[in-house]
Amino acid sequence: MTTDMLSIEGVSKNFGGLSVISEVSFSVPEGGRVALIGPNGAGKTTMFNLVSGVYRQTAGAIRLRGHDISNVPSRKRVRLGMARSFQNIRLMPHLSVIENVMLGQQARTKSLADMAMPLSGSRWRREAETLLGEMGLDTYPGEVVATLPYGIRKKIEVVRALAAQPQLLLLDEPAAGLNQTETASLRDFLMGISRRGVTLLVVEHDMGLVRSLCDHAVVLNFGRKIYEGSTQTVHEDPLVLEAYLGPRHNVAQGAVTNNGVAGDAA
């Protein structure tokens, strides 16, 4: 029996009287690549916030490898093996690129010695440099993040999450702001990560990426799950088409251009 890496069990979230997530259940198998998609305001980011512990769910349970983590504080969840990136870039603007990445390693520190050892020249730093190199960001390490272009910062977000060496990686729109070529190489990169056994849960609007990266999709609309199944058939679901992809969505085009709905409007 394969255990699920993450299982969401009847989770709801209200803000005041406003219900943002209603009784959503789904699970992410170990080593799986699952897409969490849905229209704007469907509750995807909120779901990420619930899983990572920024918010506490109003009802339901969240399990990581079978353990209920509902009462684990956010800071400790990352130590259980999950890391995430942020939709609206949340890098530390005054830290350099490499320092941002080293911050991502925090979850792996074990002892006081890890906190008290100087970082320069340490294995932590070397490891962060390697990771940046793999993403093609090795020319930047010393630069302060604040003034870097959007696309570059978006990639650093992903690298920082990876620095935690998570078993479950939550990515919130990782390809936003990247062009086609870069999106393609991001996909290759993530595939590599996945092959090493990392479980992926990805929020993304680029259907090309969703289809080529993930095998399984969960679709939310107004905080409710409206679809769960293969990414290859998701575009055939009438509910999904209407709520998310648009009635005139054209699969062929999306697949060719890696760009979702390219050309539909014109």
Added chain:
Amino acid sequence: MLLLQQIVNSLMLGSVYVTVAVAFTLTIGILNFLNFTIPTLFMFAAMIGWALAYWGLPGGLTGPSYWPVALAVGIIASMIVSLVVERFTFRIMKTKYGDSTEHAIPLVSSLGFLLIIENLVRIGYGTDAQRFPGPSADLTMSIGGIFVRVPQFVSLLFVVVIVIGLNWLLRTSRLGRGLRAIAENPDAANILGVDMHRIVPVVFMLTGLLCGLAGALFAINYGEVSPQMGEDIGTKAIAGMVVGGLGSIWGAVLGGLIVGLTEVMTIHLFGADTVQVAVWGLLLLTLFIRPQGLFGHSAIGKGKL
């Protein structure tokens, strides 16, 4: 009877704090800027008023009886200085990308201005307290044996009028909206055409006006001015503003009065040597229990994840 008198005294004292606290909360609430020049502007208006009344006004208007004119000039001078401060604090800082202790930048340069203005006044007029040649009429009314000071009474009324006006201005006018936008995100405001160089000075003029008026009323009321007169009022007004909640104008009014009451009651019951502990202890407690003050809203966050 004595207690009643002390309560009246505390209202009178509070009224001085209130005006300055409103000036503070104005720049904090609108521009997110703790402007430490405010107590100096208060002092500046009064000192200029004194100097002109003492040494004579230009145009042959010499003699102490011209004190109202002198004070009016003092108020205008404090507005002008306030504009100079704007030129070198807010205008430069908010357009540049600074540190993320960002609110510290204008705050620190306003501390710089505090040093400059206060010491220039000292160089010009010495450090001594000076007698202000105010109105010869007795400004104390006795109502059923309770002493009430007319100027403080006037300033209390006056603050209420100003506060109502300000609230209206900030809630409903285009100016108010523009100012709020600048305070939160100067970059975005700029892109939308909010010209901070044009509207921010309005706030500073208002600040100068409030401080100037408070300083003038103080001079008339206490008959004495000095280059140090802003220090105590400044810190107590800040305390009042914080108790009330940053950025809430009515909060500043209430907070100023609470600080006045705390001070007078502490003196009455325990003596002035415990005032420092009482007032600042009250402030600390308020912050421990309600970190955002009585009427304050929590600080502007960075937005959602």
Added chain:
Amino acid sequence: MLLDVSRLDVNYGRTRAVKQVSLSVREGEIVTVLGANGAGKTSLLRGLQGAVRPAGGKILFDGTDLTQAPPSARVRNGMMLVPEGRQIFVSMTVHENLLMGSYMRADADVSRDMEAIYDRFPNLAERRNMKASVLSGGEQQMLAIGRALVGRPRLIMLDEPSLGLSPLFVGKLFELILELNKSGISILLVEQNTTMALEVASRGYVLELGSAVLEDDAAALSNNTALTEAYLGGGHGPAAGGTHAHA
């Protein structure tokens, strides 16, 4: 010629982000600017709107020289920017955010325009009295676009407007762009979604390392995939390390 930019320079201290870029937008035209990450697209738009003062060159808008004019003058003349990263006012309500778009408008009749925005973006309508900070990423993007439209610009400059929008809304966005264009508004569009941008645009420019390296009809650019690929970050191995790697 509505917008006529010649030899524009934009610097950040010692960094030269835009170098000698010349570009033009005719009345009623859609023009797109393409380029890899860090090519200087955002910097170009910020220079045009005056968020950073251009270090050199000339910006003519409808014949008026606005090179050194403050953003307010540009907005008054009819230029409006939808900035990168949305830049909405998170402590204001959705409604107040939209109102901010009309800050420079002389006429008082903004409510009709605001209702039109609400019609188009129902997510916003439902949340008009909520703090903008609680909006989802895509909703914030809608708000940024809506806010600019309330200003009734003659030229709207969009910096990656499709960022974070669902496919359905990306479609609607491009419909909106065409629709706006039909009603006479000119558009300068920066997009990573190259294909779609080139479909709606009549002409396009390609930036590389701050300089305009290509200018052509949109159709021609679409067909010239080899060329655009080269400039848009293709052919650099994994993840195409950005422009700094070129040197």
Added chain:
Amino acid sequence: MSGYWAGILSILAINIVFAYGIFLPVATGQLNLGGAGFQALGAYAAAYASASFGLPVYVTIPLAALLAGAIGALIAFPILRTRGVYLVLATFAFAEVVAGSILNSETLGGAMGLSVPAFIDWQIPVAVAVLVSLFVFYLMSTRFGLTMRAAHDDEVVTDLMGVNIRKTQVTAFGLGAALAGLAGGLYAHTFSFVEIQGFNAVVSIYVLLYVLLGGTQTAWGPIVGATFFTMLPEVLRETLPTVKQTLATLVGITEPVAPPDESWRLVILGVLTVLMMAFRPEGLITRTMMERLQFRRSPSRAAAEVSA
């Protein structure tokens, strides 16, 4: 060592230690405007221990740091609930309460102050300042330093990275309080007398200025800031009269003129503060500047600049 320089060096060393005490919380995102309060705690702890129990300085000075640090860590819990300007004012209020309490304490001499029997010459403050500086440099180079700076930028995300924000902040605040207390202990023994009036709001403001003007991004900031602003009045002490005389000569006055008003020194300090904030709001020493010095020869960086 001349008496003058011995005195100035002592003051400078004390100011540097003090500045580090404020630097640590500020680097973590907490503007501490209550420096004088923590310094006073340390100074009075040392003075009292020395005067009443005759303890030697190698006991009293660590005790000063310990006591101030413990109180700092305790008060940090409620104080760090506040944010931004509220935090600035809460720390300020704390210092006022400390001053007011000491002023009313008979045991601590009230307004009269306390005499401190044990005297230390400049070597000890200077040695302590060197050690403290090295310690802070080391601290900032560790992962703990990194988490401090991260907490400064974004608390929520730092928490999500697995950092215990509260612990980081309390540690930085408490350590800072300990250093400020240490500075107070050194003060007590250097001047053999403590008087609470000497630990007032102005002191808190100045030390915060040292830190902010020196720069909060690297550990160089406080040294540079404290040195600059301790030495500035001393330099002006010599140069101002000369400047005035020169100006007088220029306008044709030949006889000696009275030395200029001492307040000019503060005016100049104010002007420098305003100019600094206008032209270099990040402080004199910034990370980029240190990076530049370090990476000057780095080829990839040089290439990046050419292409950008």
Added chain:
Amino acid sequence: QETIKVGNIVATAGPLKSVASQAVVAFDLAVEKINAAGGINGKKIELIRFDTGSDPKQASVGVRKLAQDDKVLAILGPFSSGESSVAFNDAERLKILTIPTSASTPGLTDGRKYGWRLSEDETKQFSRLLKAMKEKGLKTETAEIVYISEEVVSNTAGTKLYPALLAQAGIKHGEPMAIQYKSFDMSAQAAKILQSNPDFVAVAALPESASKVTKELRRQGYKGRIIGSQIFADPNVVELFGPEGEGTMVVAGFWRGRTPEAQEFNDKYVKEAEARGIHRLGAHHSDAQAYDSVFLLKQAMEKAGVTGNPSKLEQEREALVEAMKGIRFTGILGDNICFAGNDAELPGFVIEIKDGQWTKFAEAAGDTCK
């Protein structure tokens, strides 16, 4: 030509500025006069000045610098008790005679060898005032005390000295009432005082605060007298208090009409101060003390036969302190002044503000020393 170097620690900036800065004028006048008359033991005196800006830390630096670097024979100053408490420690360590200008905290020189004072205790002056009031038949049955809590001298006077002396004189008084130096509003204290409506109010405060108390009391309708010892005995208060100051009584250590020399000093001082842009109605007793301390030092130097020769610096410093023992001094402050311990016994002049003038009400000779 060689000079005899004397250190001079002053405070011309900071919180003490308004009381302390004009002492410089008096020091300069004294040195000028001594040098014009041929100096000391044939050598001119040279004052080496150090400004503390009212900061006690700097007073310490000042003593170290003057004693170690400038190699002065003795130090005049610093000005206040607070600065002196710090400076005295260094003076003892470096073994150098130090005479503060205006430090009047009781017990300041206790156990000191090198710290000497040419200023009078508040205790003595206040008892002289009370005595004079009784003698002249003023009504003195009940009193209230007001003091500044955060200033050393006022605090001690208000909480310890005045209560003791009032009790001694059989005058009933209430709990001493604190005011804050920074505070400007005295209405709460005044309201309480008016409740008991005493015959007089004894104020231990610096001029600014005393003025605020006086004005507030008068505004609330208080009719009794307001008195103080030395702390606000500044001729300028006549102007500062204005009409409300009428009838105020204080004690000063200096009276300009005492001798022709005193008058001459007073007039010269006022003129010189004016020339330096300082507006003074008359010399403060701390100015007179500054002036006389130079002459006191001159007398000690002559007695010790100092030469100012750098090679004999240490012996001569020691000799100077020895010479202070048992010294008798005559100056503008008083005649044949002796020292009890290290503190001078000065005469006291009870001053009344009458018709807007600084007038002498009574005087008391300096005490004799055992």
